[in-house]
Amino acid sequence: QVQLRESGPGLVQPSETLSLTCTVSGGSVSSGGYYWSWIRQPPGERPEWIGYVYYGRGTSYNPSLKSRLTLSVDASKSLFSLRLTSVTAADTALYYCARGGGNGKSLYHLDFWGQGTLVTVAS
């Protein structure tokens, strides 16, 4: 059974960089066919897809975040990471990592999720 766990600071200063990692156990981030994804959910709002990283092939970002976002994967540590620059209060959300499936471009399902980590942007 694949398990994912998010980690990172719960409080980030405005204009600073938000960095989160997702540690994967019970599976390998270098296994083909999986789209290692980030999703966030601001309080009281719907989930928002942030993007995915596909080991050995690249990344896909939500266009609304693309200019501030970097996703990466470290197979040696079995984790993937998110880096979001110039954060504002609008980036306050519960951040989830998840394993997804797709067809090379489009994301399909998200079948395993982490429990989520709350990130607050405030001074």
Place this chain on the structure above:
Amino acid sequence: QSVLTQPPSASGTPGQSVTISCSGTTSNVGANFVYWYQHLPGAAPRLLIYASSQRLSGVSDRFSGSASGTSASLAISGLQSGDEAEYYCAAWDNSLNAYVFGSGTKVSV
């Protein structure tokens, strides 16, 4: 921005059935498969339905999905108290090049 629209709430008594709709456009629901997620308070979202109508292994057959044109739906039969949760539809949007989620439906039993 394109969005997937769901009714904010649905309710029923134990044993009854409810159906949740998900209305999209030709760039998302009308062009790609739809996925349904159950989100219980304090828990990670759980995939229930993939490829519009396929139940994930281990999901009760009380849950069923369907799609036609630019609309999709999730039906829950034999409602149980454990079904109380927020339900979201999702699909890839070809115009936005993004995975989009529905507005969410809170089911009360």
